[in-house]
Amino acid sequence: DTEVTQTPKHLVMGMTNKKSLKCEQHMGHRAMYWYKQKAKKPPELMFVYSYEKLSINESVPSRFSPECPNSSLLNLHLHALQPEDSALYLCASNLVGYTGELFFGEGSRLTVL
């Protein structure tokens, strides 16, 4: 299994809603990432988890709350988002200590109304 699976693929939410994005991988990777990508732009790193511990937070607003409940799962909890947060959210993973490529999921397209 060489997949990173993200759900949902599409999400529309209001600014007062609370929702979550989910990411799952079964490749034994212990590093997992959240990226935000605007249209026609490169992905921007948000968070990195290493061995289920948050190792990098790129000064992301607190309305985005990551969670890594176990080595296969990564969640991104969303609350009180703004319309400018509408974007494609990509999850990625790789082996800790492996300086090769990241494996990406297909992304969750988020629209904030």
Next chain:
Amino acid sequence: AQTVTQSQPEMSVQEAETVTLSCTYDTSESDYYLFWYKQPPSRQMILVIRQEAYKQQNATENRFSVNFQKAAKSFSLKISDSQLGDAAMYFCAYRRGSSNTGKLIFGQGTTLQVKP
């Protein structure tokens, strides 16, 4: 700080022809990795090719090859025998070699159109 520059926002190529996408980077480190990722409209980022900085030989994957010029800090991607399925946005990316969970630094991307 490391930077990656892709100077061609858009490129087009005729099917079956060859196209080269440019990428330059800036770093003071000697240990690093370079990647080309492809992102079709389906959204998923797919690794096309990777190059370790310590390797002098240019990486090749089927129709995809790179021209890695370390001194010039240049890392171009050549796509031979272009196919309609190659149409996508291509990102050049850099990663520090010493970083276990280091970030990928992406260029701004090049949108490749393949004409039938």
